[in-house]
Amino acid sequence: MVKCIDLHKSYGQTIALQGVSFEVNAGEIFGIIGPDGAGKTTLFRILTTLILANQGSATVNGFDVVKDYREIRKCVGYMPGRFSLYQDLTVEENLEFFATVFNTTVEENYELIKDIYQQIEPFKKRRAGKLSGGMKQKLALSCALIHKPTVLFLDEPTTGVDPVSRKEFWGMLKKLKAQGITILVSTPYMDEASLCDRIALIQKGKFLSIDTPLNIVNQYKNQLWAVRSMNMSKLLNDLRSNKSFENCFAFGDSHHVSIENKKLEIKTLEEYLLKCGHTDIEITEIQPTIEDCFMEISKDTTL
Amino acid sequence: MLKYLLRKEFRQIKRNAFLPRLIFAFPLMVLLVFPWAASYEIKNLNISIVDNDQSSFSKALTQKIISSNYFRLTDYSVSYSAALKSIEAQKSDIILQIPANFEKNIINAQGAKVMLSANAVNGMKGGIAMTYLVSIINEFNASLIKDLMPLSKSTTNISTIQIDQQYRFNQNLNYRVFMVPALMVMILSLLCGFLPAVSIVFEKELGTIEQMNVSPVPKVLFILAKLIPFWVIGLIVINIGFVVAWAVYGLVPAGHFYTIYFFTIIYILTVSGLGLIISNFAQSLQQAMFIIFFFMLVFIMLSGLYTPIDSMPEWAKWVAAFNPLKYFMEVMRAVYLKGSDILQLWKQLLALIAFSIFFNIIAVISYRKSS
Numbered sequence: 167m168v169k170c171i172d173l174h175k176s177y178g179q180t181i182a183l184q185g186v187s188f189e190v191n192a193g194e195i196f197g198i199i200g201p202d203g204a205g206k207t208t209l210f211r212i213l214t215t216l217i218l219a220n221q222g223s224a225t226v227n228g229f230d231v232v233k234d235y236r237e238i239r240k241c242v243g244y245m246p247g248r249f250s251l252y253q254d255l256t257v258e259e260n261l262e263f264f265a266t267v268f269n270t271t272v273e274e275n276y277e278l279i280k281d282i283y284q285q286i287e288p289f290k291k292r293r294a295g296k297l298s299g300g301m302k303q304k305l306a307l308s309c310a311l312i313h314k315p316t317v318l319f320l321d322e323p324t325t326g327v328d329p330v331s332r333k334e335f336w337g338m339l340k341k342l343k344a345q346g347i348t349i350l351v352s353t354p355y356m357d358e359a360s361l362c363d364r365i366a367l368i369q370k371g372k373f374l375s376i377d378t379p380l381n382i383v384n385q386y387k388n389q390l391w392a393v394r395s396m397n398m399s400k401l402l403n404d405l406r407s408n409k410s411f412e413n414c415f416a417f418g419d420s421h422h423v424s425i426e427n428k429k430l431e432i433k434t435l436e437e438y439l440l441k442c443g444h445t446d447i448e449i450t451e452i453q454p455t456i457e458d459c460f461m462e463i464s465k466d467t468t469l
Numbered sequence: 470m471l472k473y474l475l476r477k478e479f480r481q482i483k484r485n486a487f488l489p490r491l492i493f494a495f496p497l498m499v500l501l502v503f504p505w506a507a508s509y510e511i512k513n514l515n516i517s518i519v520d521n522d523q524s525s526f527s528k529a530l531t532q533k534i535i536s537s538n539y540f541r542l543t544d545y546s547v548s549y550s551a552a553l554k555s556i557e558a559q560k561s562d563i564i565l566q567i568p569a570n571f572e573k574n575i576i577n578a579q580g581a582k583v584m585l586s587a588n589a590v591n592g593m594k595g596g597i598a599m600t601y602l603v604s605i606i607n608e609f610n611a612s613l614i615k616d617l618m619p620l621s622k623s624t625t626n627i628s629t630i631q632i633d634q635q636y637r638f639n640q641n642l643n644y645r646v647f648m649v650p651a652l653m654v655m656i657l658s659l660l661c662g663f664l665p666a667v668s669i670v671f672e673k674e675l676g677t678i679e680q681m682n683v684s685p686v687p688k689v690l691f692i693l694a695k696l697i698p699f700w701v702i703g704l705i706v707i708n709i710g711f712v713v714a715w716a717v718y719g720l721v722p723a724g725h726f727y728t729i730y731f732f733t734i735i736y737i738l739t740v741s742g743l744g745l746i747i748s749n750f751a752q753s754l755q756q757a758m759f760i761i762f763f764f765m766l767v768f769i770m771l772s773g774l775y776t777p778i779d780s781m782p783e784w785a786k787w788v789a790a791f792n793p794l795k796y797f798m799e800v801m802r803a804v805y806l807k808g809s810d811i812l813q814l815w816k817q818l819l820a821l822i823a824f825s826i827f828f829n830i831i832a833v834i835s836y837r838k839s840s
Contacts, residue, residue: 244683248676250675252677259480263473
């Protein structure tokens with residue numbers, strides 16, 4: 167459905183993408199996971215024909231992003247990270263306007279957006295600029311879907327949205343997927359990765375790994391411990407100064423330490439930390455999450 | 470498609486709390502206020518008179534000056550230095566000193582002298598005060614000659630050249646007649662050239678332009694939909710201008726309205742092309758406003774709106790030659806005051822057509838580059 171071969175893009179001295187290749191199959195939710203500034207938006211802008219890549223080629227729906235950009239514009243839906251509908255038009259007018267822009271009508275594809283649009287319909291006379299964040303997002307999704315696109319590009323759709331709405335939003339994506347729409351979604355939230363069919367981890371304009379969330383987690387080769395003590399910031403420094411660990415980073419209320427398999431016993435670490443003067447030490451073995459995998463893989467590439 | 474885009478644009482203009490009011494208030498404000506404020510006609514000059522003669526002639530001269538309506542007598546000073554004080558205090562603009570024996574010398578045919586000193590801090594005002602006063606004294610002089618020597622005119626050659634002044638096209642030397650048509654040009658430039666640019670940059674800033682770019686809407690239609698509403702507004706505004714000029718200033722074009730409409734349409738194309746170039750380069754409203762401000766300032770200063778281009782230095786004339794405002798102002802003044810037709814204005818027509826082609830081509834090229 168979407169295919170990129172060796173995409174490069176730079177803005178002057180700043181390199182945004184350096185050799186990105188991947189393929190998205192029809193009808194899957196493909197997540198692009200990475201921190202801010204990793205190149206997610208640039209990639210989306212190339213695929214939606216807004217900017218040109220410096221090098222490499224890409225096709226969407228079999229159409230080349232350079233040659234057949236007109237065809238692509240007819241069949242993709244794009245929801246930019248920033249709310250960019252007409253704030254001075256009402257909800258209804260925005261939807262109608264985007265329908266006519268794509269040579270269709272609201273009635274024709276109402277089925278597709280019904281579930282989403284019904285939630286904001288009570289406010290249809292309200293100006294888009296006056297909607298709450300969650301409602302804006304639903305309106306933006308409705309507008310991106312109104313012409314029944316075959317591929318949907320969602321650039322950080324859940325950034326700045328509350329956890330309940332985020333969950334709801336992913337529910338909507340699942341429903342859209344069931345209607346056969348291919349969805350590319352980018353997000354900086356690692357916890358959303360497991361909701362995708364396949365994910366690509368991106369950092370500094372490079373794809374680190376592309377696989378299903380499960381496989382990525384399974385490929386995690388090290389042992390992972392969650393470590394806590396009374397003095398968390400000293401703990402992080404002490405852990406980092408010990409060279410026997412592969413990687414160590416703060417993760418919520420504990421520090422995650424990865425150790426090459428079977429190299430170290432929990433007891434040894436505990437003894438080391440006691441020697442450093444820590445109290446209330448708590449070490450548990452845990453299952454890796456996508457974020458752990460991301461930290462692990464990104465460490466490899468930066469070294 | 471264009472229909473829907475236009476409907477959206479008009480809706481947005483209507484929704485905008487500020488724009489519809491601006492569109493009507495701005496031309497009214499400019500046409501009702503500027504011609505009165507921006508006038509070089511100087512009235513109410515303050516004069517100090519030092520009358521050392523106190524004769525009937527000196528009184529008659531004073532009376533004549535005051536009744537001319539140009540001068541307001543601030544004080545009769547006892548001495549020249551006292552009068553100078555009143556200039557220093559900015560109470561008066563010019564001093565007329567009449568010497569003792571003024572009347573006596575005239576009657577004795579010895580000739581009399583008066584001294585005029587004007588405050589030239591504001592050079593223009595001082596110069597004008599001086600000119601007015603000199604012409605009043607000359608008139609007084611002429612009437613004296615006529616009264617005192619009724620025969621001299623036939624016997625001597627005091628006045629062989631009689632000047633018969635006639636002001637063509639603007640008989641009363643009314644400055645407003647000169648200003649109003651040119652101000653309409655300024656209004657059109659702002660409304661049709663710069664508002665669409667602001668509107669496009671605004672969409673850039675909000676990100677809505679990207680939403681349009683990923684849609685199948687051709688860029689040309691999008692831009693046309695931006696321009697057409699302002700073209701319509703421009704034509705409405707020029708009609709407002711006609712009405713105001715007629716109702717307030719009694720000004721009706723000596724030429725044909727269709728000449729003005731014809732040039733207006735070409736001119737709107739020209740300035741909206743310029744606006745498009747600006748919108749291609751500006752990334753934010755702030756930038757756009759500043760570029761517009763810069764262009765507007767240069768264009769207006771070098772358009773001949775206030776000061777004639779002919780009296781500018783050579784280099785400034787060259788800069789003005791590349792100013793579309795200048796040409797359209799010439800057209801408006803020529804049609805309004807002289808009744809020129811399209812054929813007589815062929816130079817301006819060619820210039821404006823060249824500008825509109827040039828600006829619009831640059832707009833297209835710079836658009837391609839910036840995308």
